[in-house]
Amino acid sequence: MNAVGGDAVGGGPLGGGPLGGDDEQRLTTREVAERLGVKPETVYAYVSRGLLTSRRDPAGRGSTFDAREVDALVRKGRREPPAGGDGPPRIRTGITLIDTDHYYFRGVDATELARRFGFEEIADWLWTGTMRRGVRFTAPAEALTAARRAVESLPGHSGSTDRLRMAVIAAAVADPLRFDLSRDAVLGAARALIPTLVGALPPIGPARHGDGSLAWRLWPRLTSRPADASGVRALDMALSLLIDHDLAASTLAARVAASARAHPYAVVSAGLGALDSPLHGAASGPAHRMLAEVLERGSAAAVVADHLRAGRRVPGLGHRIYPGRDPRAEALFTVLKEVPGAGPVLAAAREVEATTARHVRLHANVDLALAALSVTTGMPPEAGETVFAVARTAGWIAHALEEYGEQPLRMRPSGRYNGPRPPVELP
Structure with missing residues (x-):
């Protein structure tokens, strides 16, 4: 890999020997990028935003960075890139x-x-x-x-x-x-x-x-x-x-x-x-109305067909995170079985799921389960x-x-400007 901005590649994969003096370990731009999991260009953006400080290497090998400051940035979960960086923000959470x-x-x-x-x-x-x-x-x-x-x-x-x-x-x-x-x-x-x-x-x-x-x-x-x-x-x-x-x-x-x-x-x-x-x-409101209509018409197939004919997605099905079943929906469906009058509503929900599965395999999500709860108990949509x-x-x-507990104002992305390049005449 070529060095960026005149910085030399250090001795080890995550930072070699110190570039500074005494006990202070200095890292090159490339080494900092590897530790943070970002591109070298993003390191310079962090400097401009005050998240890192750089110092010119006396030997003329480009900018260097304090390894302790970089490691503190890693521990803080500071991996949100600016515009043009390395993908969506990454926020460390233990919840x-x-x-x-x-x-x-x-x-x-x-x-x-x-x-x-x-x-x-x-x-x-x-x-x-x-x-x-x-x-x-x-x-x-x-x-x-x-x-x-x-x-x-x-x-x-x-x-x-x-x-x-x-x-x-x-x-x-x-x-x-x-x-x-x-x-x-x-x-x-x-x-x-x-x-x-x-x-x-x-x-x-x-x-x-x-x-x-x-x-x-x-x-x-x-x-x-x-x-x-x-x-x-x-x-x-x-x-x-x-x-x-x-x-x-x-x-x-x-x-x-x-x-x-x-x-x-x-x-x-x-x-x-x-x-x-x-x-x-x-999102559970449309699912509520759909289940109520299935119960009224006595057919999930007709209701699903109406949604598809109108170019609408079937409410309460599929989730972008879960490739299979939404665990929240399954847990709520299970406890709903004990609620008086829930049987027909749960059957309607399962019929919607089965009818749609003839064409595309989409599982019930928590919005459909919430709708089953609200319909069963006489709640509004x-x-x-x-x-x-x-x-x-x-x-x-x-x-x-x-x-x-994190550094204040850390969620400050930079916009990627795509408007007219200045100078532009006054309107």
Whole structure:
């Protein structure tokens, strides 16, 4: 390989002998690029952005770099390239691992966690590393009152994500300590915010306390049907399964906000902004309507054919990450079998999957499972979006806690300008 920018290639594959004096090890540009896993051009971009410092080698062999500074950059996970660099950003995270047909929270199978623990227990464990059985999140009275008033001020046609965004803003304003980013302060805000979001949603059904869990409190805000243990268990399972899924669009938005040291309420607002889209948080709504139509018409084949004839993809099928079955969908389908009235809905979902598989092998994803939950329990089509948003708030907080420990403003890519080259005459 030819040296770039006049730099000589060092003695070893990851850096040979020191180019500087005494105990200071200096690396060439090529060696730095190899350690960071980027192109040599990207190393110079890091210098221009202040991420690395260079020094001219007295022997005239180009720029050299302090090996300790480079190694610190590696440990920080600083592998996001600028425009024209080496592909999409790489962000090191210890929260979620997705591996073929399984996913794991901090190394533990997430579906097994959802089967054995409740949503609040898993969320709190994900934040702290300590499993506290029976933990419950409580909304502060002042924040809850402010959030409810803000939500009540919205037009009647407002969607669930609109209400949640308004509730987050109100809760933030009610918390004068929101700018305290110490770990304990962020944890306190998180444990207060999630029940505030639930409590701010207008109830549409009779409330039952059950075991006092968040799922019991959320149920009457999603359906007018009286709560029962099996239905609430399925809702809690859905919340637990959806806490996090690596760096989805909304989670990336949340981490960017946390990188700029936004407070946790603003981090959640950023996540909700990205979640409010038909390709992300709202994807279960079309699947709900499709299942309802299958039940009404008595045929999945006719409904699938209508979607294909109109040039639409069949909702709730396939996932870009899982080549096979979505483990979240399978776990939720399993617990739904215990819910009264779920049989026909589950059969409709499986018929949609089987009908589509005649032409292309696509498996049910979590949006179809969420739709099966909402149809079975008499929830509106947008209920899945609400469940998704409430659950993912816990994941956004986990990523914020992780990002607060990194160097500030590290997620600052450079744009690749493709407009007219200056100078251009004034318009």
